[in-house]
Structures are given as C-alpha cells and as structure tokens.
Amino acid sequence: MMIGNWLDIGPVTQIEPGTARTLPVVGGEEIAVFHTMRNEFFALRNKCPHKQGPLSQGIVHGDVVTCPLHNWNISLRSGKALGDDEGCVPTIPLKVDAGRIYLLRSAVIGAQDQAA
Amino acid sequence: MNAPMNFEEGTPAGHVRERLVVIGNGMAGCRAVEEILARDPGRFDVTIFGAEPRVNYNRIMLSPVLAGEKTFDEIVINTREWYDDNGITLVSGDKVDSIDREHKRVVAASGRIEPYDKLLIATGSDPFIIPVPGKDLDGVVTFRDLDDVDKMLAAAGKGGNAVVIGGGLLGLEAAHGLNLRGMNVSVIHLMPTLMERQLDEAAGWLLKTELERRGQTILTGANTKEIVGKDGKDGKVAGVRLEDGSEIPADIVVMAVGIRPATGLAREAGLEVERGIMVDDHMVTSDPSVLAVGECVQHRGLCYGLVAPLWDMCRALADHVTENPTGYEGSVTSTKLKVSGIDLFSAGDFSGGEGCEDIVMRDASRGVYKRVIVKENKVLGAVLYGDTADGSWYFDLMKKGEDVSDIREALIFGQAFASGGALADPNAAVAALSDDAEICGCNGVSKGKIVACIEGGAHSLDAVRSGCKASASCGSCTNLVESLLSLTLGGEVESGPKTLCKCTSFTHEDVRRLIVEKGLREMPQVMQELHWTTPDGCASCRPALNYYLLCAWPGEYVDDQKSRFVNERLHANIQKDGTYSVVPRMWGGLTNPRELRAIADVVEKYDAPMVKVTGGQRLDIFGIRKEDLPAVWADLNAAGMVSGHAYGKSLRTVKTCVGSEWCRFGTQDSTGLGVKIERMTWGSWMPHKFKIAVSGCPRNCAEATIKDFGVVCVDSGYELHIAGNGGIKVRATDLLCKVETEEEALEMCAAFIQFYREDAWYLERTAPWVERVGLQYVKDKLAEEGAVEHYAARFRYSQQFMQDDPWAKRAAGEDSKLHQHLAEVRPFPASQMENA
Numbered sequence A: 001m002m003i004g005n006w007l008d009i010g011p012v013t014q015i016e017p018g019t020a021r022t023l024p025v026v027g028g029e030e031i032a033v034f035h036t037m038r039n040e041f042f043a044l045r046n047k048c049p050h051k052q053g054p055l056s057q058g059i060v061h062g063d064v065v066t067c068p069l070h071n072w073n074i075s076l077r078s079g080k081a082l083g084d085d086e087g088c089v090p091t092i093p094l095k096v097d098a099g100r101i102y103l104l105r106s107a108v109i110g111a112q113d114q115a116a
Numbered sequence B: 001m002n003a004p005m006n007f008e009e010g011t012p013a014g015h016v017r018e019r020l021v022v023i024g025n026g027m028a029g030c031r032a033v034e035e036i037l038a039r040d041p042g043r044f045d046v047t048i049f050g051a052e053p054r055v056n057y058n059r060i061m062l063s064p065v066l067a068g069e070k071t072f073d074e075i076v077i078n079t080r081e082w083y084d085d086n087g088i089t090l091v092s093g094d095k096v097d098s099i100d101r102e103h104k105r106v107v108a109a110s111g112r113i114e115p116y117d118k119l120l121i122a123t124g125s126d127p128f129i130i131p132v133p134g135k136d137l138d139g140v141v142t143f144r145d146l147d148d149v150d151k152m153l154a155a156a157g158k159g160g161n162a163v164v165i166g167g168g169l170l171g172l173e174a175a176h177g178l179n180l181r182g183m184n185v186s187v188i189h190l191m192p193t194l195m196e197r198q199l200d201e202a203a204g205w206l207l208k209t210e211l212e213r214r215g216q217t218i219l220t221g222a223n224t225k226e227i228v229g230k231d232g233k234d235g236k237v238a239g240v241r242l243e244d245g246s247e248i249p250a251d252i253v254v255m256a257v258g259i260r261p262a263t264g265l266a267r268e269a270g271l272e273v274e275r276g277i278m279v280d281d282h283m284v285t286s287d288p289s290v291l292a293v294g295e296c297v298q299h300r301g302l303c304y305g306l307v308a309p310l311w312d313m314c315r316a317l318a319d320h321v322t323e324n325p326t327g328y329e330g331s332v333t334s335t336k337l338k339v340s341g342i343d344l345f346s347a348g349d350f351s352g353g354e355g356c357e358d359i360v361m362r363d364a365s366r367g368v369y370k371r372v373i374v375k376e377n378k379v380l381g382a383v384l385y386g387d388t389a390d391g392s393w394y395f396d397l398m399k400k401g402e403d404v405s406d407i408r409e410a411l412i413f414g415q416a417f418a419s420g421g422a423l424a425d426p427n428a429a430v431a432a433l434s435d436d437a438e439i440c441g442c443n444g445v446s447k448g449k450i451v452a453c454i455e456g457g458a459h460s461l462d463a464v465r466s467g468c469k470a471s472a473s474c475g476s477c478t479n480l481v482e483s484l485l486s487l488t489l490g491g492e493v494e495s496g497p498k499t500l501c502k503c504t505s506f507t508h509e510d511v512r513r514l515i516v517e518k519g520l521r522e523m524p525q526v527m528q529e530l531h532w533t534t535p536d537g538c539a540s541c542r543p544a545l546n547y548y549l550l551c552a553w554p555g556e557y558v559d560d561q562k563s564r565f566v567n568e569r570l571h572a573n574i575q576k577d578g579t580y581s582v583v584p585r586m587w588g589g590l591t592n593p594r595e596l597r598a599i600a601d602v603v604e605k606y607d608a609p610m611v612k613v614t615g616g617q618r619l620d621i622f623g624i625r626k627e628d629l630p631a632v633w634a635d636l637n638a639a640g641m642v643s644g645h646a647y648g649k650s651l652r653t654v655k656t657c658v659g660s661e662w663c664r665f666g667t668q669d670s671t672g673l674g675v676k677i678e679r680m681t682w683g684s685w686m687p688h689k690f691k692i693a694v695s696g697c698p699r700n701c702a703e704a705t706i707k708d709f710g711v712v713c714v715d716s717g718y719e720l721h722i723a724g725n726g727g728i729k730v731r732a733t734d735l736l737c738k739v740e741t742e743e744e745a746l747e748m749c750a751a752f753i754q755f756y757r758e759d760a761w762y763l764e765r766t767a768p769w770v771e772r773v774g775l776q777y778v779k780d781k782l783a784e785e786g787a788v789e790h791y792a793a794r795f796r797y798s799q800q801f802m803q804d805d806p807w808a809k810r811a812a813g814e815d816s817k818l819h820q821h822l823a824e825v826r827p828f829p830a831s832q833m834e835n836a
C-alpha cells in the first residue's frame, strides 16, 4: 500500500541535518527536500514565492528556510512566507518510515498521474 | 499441564466459558489478562503462549540487570503461582507458528493446536537488524530479552571491546551496562545528535560530553558499513568498519538501532496490517474475534515503543471484552534514560513550529539545560537535562493542555517557583532574598554588594559587570542581576550595548573573549556555557559563532557548513535564476594564455551564457548549474587556478596596477607586491569581505585608498592605508604607517589582518570597525612591543590550514551531496507504473 501512494526517495541519511537536497521532476516542478536540525523532514516546491529563488539553498533554522536571494523566511511546515512578506509555496506531503523518506506520489507527479 | 484440554468437560451445562488464547507472554499480553481478571475472573479459560522459556518479567528492567543493579528474580512480574492460582495455562518456550482464522485455532512450533473463541495477539516487536555484511557473525547481539542480556554478560566476563550500534535509549543503556561491567565501549550513531528523537542538539551535546567523560567513545554521524569477522576463527566478530573506512575492534557488537512491530503472524493470517497490526479504539483487529495490544499494533496511525501506552490499551481492551467499552484514544509519551547519574527527560513535541515559543534556561556550573516549548499558552513539549525534578509537572501540564499564561514568566523555574503565589514574579522572588545571598557564584558577589553597586551609579548590566564583577564571568546570574537592576532603579535601567543577537545577553566582544578565556571549542558548548536562550541559535548567531570559533581555534575547529550562507557553502555566487557564477583567482590581476584558454574552454563546454571582467580585475563565468560546479572547478584546477573566493566573508581580490615594471611613473613593483600579498592572504576567512590593492604611485590607479588594506608605493617605500570602502558609503582610507621594504609591508599587512580578524564583530567591515574603535586604538595596539610579529605569526599559523583550495576538495568528491540531486522523478504512464 505504501508502494502505491508513496514514492520512496531513499534513506534519511542522504540529507544532512540543516540542509536540503533537490529532486527534479521531468515535465514538472523541482522539489526541495529539507532535513531540519531538529530532525524533521519537509518537501516543498523549490521556488520562492517572491522571485523564484531556489529555497533548497537557503539557511535552515527551526522549521524555517531563509531564501538565499532576498532573505524571505518561508515556513517549511506550511510553505507560507513569514513576517510582513506575503506568498506561499506548495508543500508536498512527506513521511519517514523505517529510515526512508516517502513523498505522496500524486503531489509529486501532479496532473500527469491523474491524466494517465 | 501441557496435555490438550477438553473444554467441554467439567463445565456446567449452559455456562460454557469462552476460550481466550494469548500469543505473547510479555508486558502487554499479561497486563491485558490481569485487567480482564480484575473485571470478570470467570469469563475466560486463558492460555498464554510465550516464545521465551520463562514467566512474565518487566522488560524495561533488563537494563538495570545488565548494569548489575538488579537480578532477574527482582524483575519478575508474575510468578508460576500467579498463572496457577488464576487457572491460566502457560505454554512457555513454544512459539506460535500460525493462526487459522477459519477454524479459530492457533498452531505452535511444537505442533500443539489450541482453539480459541477470542484471540489476543501481543507479540511485541523485533529488534531491527541493519542489513550489513557480517550481521550474522557470532558475537553480534540485539537487546530485547533475557537471553540477549545473558550473551552480553558472558562477553563482558572476558572483558575487551564492545561496540554498540545505535545511540538511542536502548543503545545507550546497553553501552552503560557494558561500561559498568568493565568493557571498553564505543557507541556508533548515524545521526549527529544522540537520542535525536527525544533530545535536541543542546541536550544531546551535554549527554555526549558526559558519556565521554565516563570513558565511552561516542561516534556521531557515523555509518556502519560492515561487521568484520576474525581471520581463521569461524564466524566470530572482530570489529566494525565504518563508511569512512575506519575500523573499531569489537569482541561483541550490540545492534540497537530500532524495533519493528512483530506482525508476521497477523499478516500471514490475512489480518489488516500496515506498519503494525491495525486496531480500532477497542483494540479489535480487522477480524472481530481477534484482538491485539502492545508494541505490535498500529492505532490511529501510530505505533508505540514505550510501556505507558500499553497500560491504556490494556484497560480499553479489558473494558471492551467485558462489555463495558470505554475506548483508547492514543497516548502522549515521555522518556527518561535509565543511566545512573544522568538525569534526562523528554516529552512531547520539541521540533518547534509556527507560533511555538522556546523558553530556555541553562546553568553551566550545574550542567543544567531546560527547554519548554509553549504554543498558544499551552505546553507542547519539554527537554530537560541535569535537573529533571519538574519533568512530570511539565508532562502533566502538557497532557491536560492547561493554560499557562498566568505562570508563563516563572514556568521555566519549575513547579515550586511557579506555584509560589507572589513568588511567581521573578522580581518578587529576588526581592525576597536576603542581602548576603550570593548571586554571582563565579565571583562571589552577594545581593547587597550588587545593590550597592547599582545605587553607586551602575545603571546598566554592563556597568554592574565592570563595577562589581557580578555576571561578568559565566553569566548564569544575568537574569537575577537584571531583576536587581529593575528592582533598585524602577524603570530607569539603561539598556546595555547591543547583544550578539536575540539568543544571548552577551555582546560580540563578550562572546569572543569568553570563547578564548574558557577554551570553548564547539558551538553547542558556547551556547551552553554562555546561556543561550534558544536551543540551537538562529540565522544570525550561528554564522557568527562559526567564524569566531574558526578564528580562535585554527586547524582544530571543524567548520560548520550548515551555519554558512549558500555562497560560502557552495563556493560560488548564487544568481537571480538560481545558477552560479564562478570566479577563479587571478593573482594580482595577472593572467596568461593557459588560464585564459581554460576559462574559454569552460565557457564553451558548459555553455555559460556570459563571461565578464569584474571590478576586481578577474573574469567571472556566469550561469553554471550547481551540479556542474565540481566539474567546472576540476577543469580550472587543471590549469592551475584556484577559488577566487568572490563569494566569501574572506579575502577577495588584490588589485594592482602595472607599476615600475612598465609604467613611466611607477616607483615600485606594485604588481609583484600585489601577487605576493595575494599569495600570503588568500583563503583566509574574515569577519566580512576584505579587499586589498597596491598602486605603483600616488596617482593610485588601483584605487588603493578605498580598500580594506591599500598600499601606495612612493619613492622612499610604501604607504600602508587601512579601512577604505567603496560600496554603499564610500570611505577613503586612513594612513596606518609608512615602511621602507616589501618585507615590512607584507608583515604589517599580515598583522593588521589578524588584528581585524580577532577584534571586529562578525559582519563588520574594516571601515565601520575603525569608525567604531577609533584609528588610534588600532595604531596603539599594533605599536605595542612585539605586537606586529605576534599578530603576523598568528596569521601565518592560521593560514597553514586555510590555504587549501575548497574547489579542489569538491572536485575530488568532498561534500558531493551539496551538488547532486537526490534522484530524478520521471513519471510513467500508470500502466507501466504497476511493474515499476
């Protein structure tokens, strides 16, 4: 059942705490997968709502990433811009099971999956 | 006892007792039976199967048994008499092999067949074994039951080396036991923090330090690659090899990396199973005749690994089978580590999140760290180290979801303090102290002395610190001193100088001084010793501390990549479209055909959309993707070029003019000197970016008088200028001094840089720094006896470790994770996906 709905993207150890790595989707939007220093994992579209900065390259603190381009703070939990800035980036449901990271397949593949 | 029973026989007609069969003679299985007996003792004929050849015991006390603090007899929960007195058939040492739901019976390994009306599965968990080569060698054990403990004790009897894989609760308790039994213990943990699911970085660091003090070797961030066997000796373990190639000798290896719910039987019987056996709120599985409790179940999406939830599950189960259903709603859990002398408590959610507030208290002298996480006036979680007296109080507030707004200020000081009525106000508590109560332990300053100092005119924290030394050392009494200030002065407390960031009451200077004075060598240590009010700092203090530690302990401190801005992490400048620019170093602005060819080749090979001459006299290649950076660098390295650090708080460029070699006005070899200076200074990390220029005459074509360090050559020697700045606010340099030889110019340059590196605040360029401290201060410092040689020597020492081209290391494969994608998703049509 895990196999059907969830996409296994590998072991948790591939992402150092406090960093993110990227997952390009052919024909879709690149995803950034974050591992926070408090050992949580999140996945977001790798595009800042401000001017499309690559969020995967920002400094991660708590459950927030600071965009590397103009320092907007984006909540990894909700995808929302914090403070006075306004905007939101789509999040992708993620779960960790027995040391592996899974993304919700339909959210990763989006429209193409349903169409098929 | 073991003969098959005839259940019809001897039971009064019309009152046939239901047959309850329990699989698993562990903590949950027996507890469930106890709960049922307490409600309706005559209801069932009970048979319990247990794979272990013994009665039911308290599994969590295996740790004290291993440590020699308890015997097995002391941890038995139910003796043989209990089973007999309650008419329970115990089939121990016989594992149930299958469940036949159609005929409602179970079959055990011995061949015994037992019919049931109700079946209870309580098989607990199996230890997870990481699938590495050598996992089956003799001497590799898990930590789950008494047999495992016996194996460990047998090994410990011979002494030698023990390796524990897994730095979680179980692993650390095993390590502690083996350590007490005289073995030389190493713990290998994959994550950077011990017990990362229960502890944050700060508490994990304290725990690690304490275990190391006790003689254990703790390797965090270490991945086991292989368990190696002894040559010639069949199947006996000899050591553990890590991914980095190092090998740790071992006479016994304990695998304690986690548990998996034991669901095999249920799965084969066709019951609904995900991670655990699926149960509803009454512990009923997908088959109404089959119940399940304990670690083997999954309830509302969760599997548990602690005993507290089992008790609630067993209550709900017993209520249900005795027809008085109450239901189980899930549990919140708390953790303690059973290692004598280490007080540690963790409960709830400490990952933080939107709207969460961290309240942190640290007491370095007592080794205490407390953190309570509050959201919308409710306690969400707590992590306590060193003083756990209030753990159960926080846990209670958390479980009840109590509103803590009234005691918010005093919450972190604990129950006694917070519930003390008037004392709930920390100021009132301080006011109640007697005059001779000691406030500052480090410097032995009493309340009376501090009040006198404040009344004598010290109206700020800083003034008190310099006036009577209170809070000037470790700072743990800062809160108390601040309370005394506001008590004594009312609202007139002057705010002190700017602190490093909101996580600390210390200024940049204090932090820098204390790092050196106290010999603080790691970031969590600085945060603990200097009472950081957040668990792991923020985006302002982490990069600053990383620089301060790097500057204080060259060659020793390990740079913390995650505390660096992307440009410094990827050694290139991020552009608006997410690509990077690459600027190789061109010493003193000089280049040659080989370098130019290599750059031209890179531009073509990687299809770089633009190359540009920078304002810093070198070439900038634009539009490189992060995945291609290591390959680009390898090509540039091959032509002898290294990183230009155009991205760093570090030495950037040394601009030169043509000088006496060619120019009709040139007085000295400015180009040659520029190259020498760049060779000496490249690679050094600084508080901010640092630029140098050397002009061959006062016409100053290299713009040396708006640089951080500028040299203007004149007939009689070299004028050395400092603290210039182009940029947003232009500042022309100040003349530092004049020297006669190149050697003196180089020496003074090294000394000035090192003094700046050790004195300025992080993110303070030389211009604002000199404006703040004054030119005279800089001149005086460098004029002190031996100062120039001293600073220059320290700079050269530090450069030994810094002049190591970061590009070459990356090109050779270091930190490749930072450049490579995790994977690539290629969506397939649904028909193909089935087989994928």
Ligand code: SRM
Residues within 6 Å of the ligand: B573, B574, B575, B581, B583, B612, B613, B614, B615, B616, B617, B618, B620, B646, B652, B653, B689, B691, B706, B724, B725, B726, B727, B728, B729, B765
């Ligand atoms: C590439 C370059 C422009 C060019 O095409 O010539 C450049 C490009 C940037 N400069 Fe600059 N500066 C460049 C020479 C300069 C100069 C001229 C010089 O060094 O002689 C100055 C004025 C001199 C000075 O620094 O005092 C200069 C003053 C700044 C400032 C203002 C600094 C200040 O203290 O006020 C910033 C902003 C900052 O650092 O916060 C800045 C920041 C930047 C950043 C890093 C902006 C950013 O944060 O992304 C630009 C990065 C572009 C990139 O990806 O490469 N750049 N910048 C020059 C690279 C020089 C090199 O070879 O390393």
Ligand SMILES: Cc1cc2nc3c(=O)[nH]c(=O)nc-3n(C[C@H](O)[C@H](O)[C@H](O)COP(=O)(O)OP(=O)(O)OC[C@H]3O[C@@H](n4cnc5c(N)ncnc54)[C@H](O)[C@@H]3O)c2cc1C
Residues within 6 Å of the ligand: B023, B024, B025, B026, B027, B028, B029, B049, B050, B051, B052, B059, B060, B061, B062, B063, B094, B095, B096, B097, B122, B123, B124, B125, B143, B144, B145, B170, B262, B265, B293, B294, B295, B296, B304, B305, B306, B307, B308, B310, B336, B338
């Ligand atoms: C060393 C150690 C220390 C611990 N410390 C703590 C602690 O401090 N605090 C805490 O809350 N928790 C602690 N725990 C966890 C706690 O012990 C478990 O949560 C609890 O024992 C789970 O109970 P259970 O009945 O589900 O499983 P178990 O107690 O494991 O019982 C399951 C039983 O079923 C048997 N069994 C399995 N399959 C079959 C089969 N097919 N046929 C017959 N029998 C079978 C097993 O042999 C086992 O005896 C610790 C665990 C260990 C190992």
Ligand code: SF4
Residues within 6 Å of the ligand: none
């Ligand atoms: S002057 Fe402004 S736009 Fe031009 S490179 Fe510098 S920072 Fe960028």
Ligand code: FES
Residues within 6 Å of the ligand: A048, A049, A050, A051, A052, A053, A067, A068, A069, A070, A071, A072
């Ligand atoms: S693009 Fe992210 S802050 Fe501007």
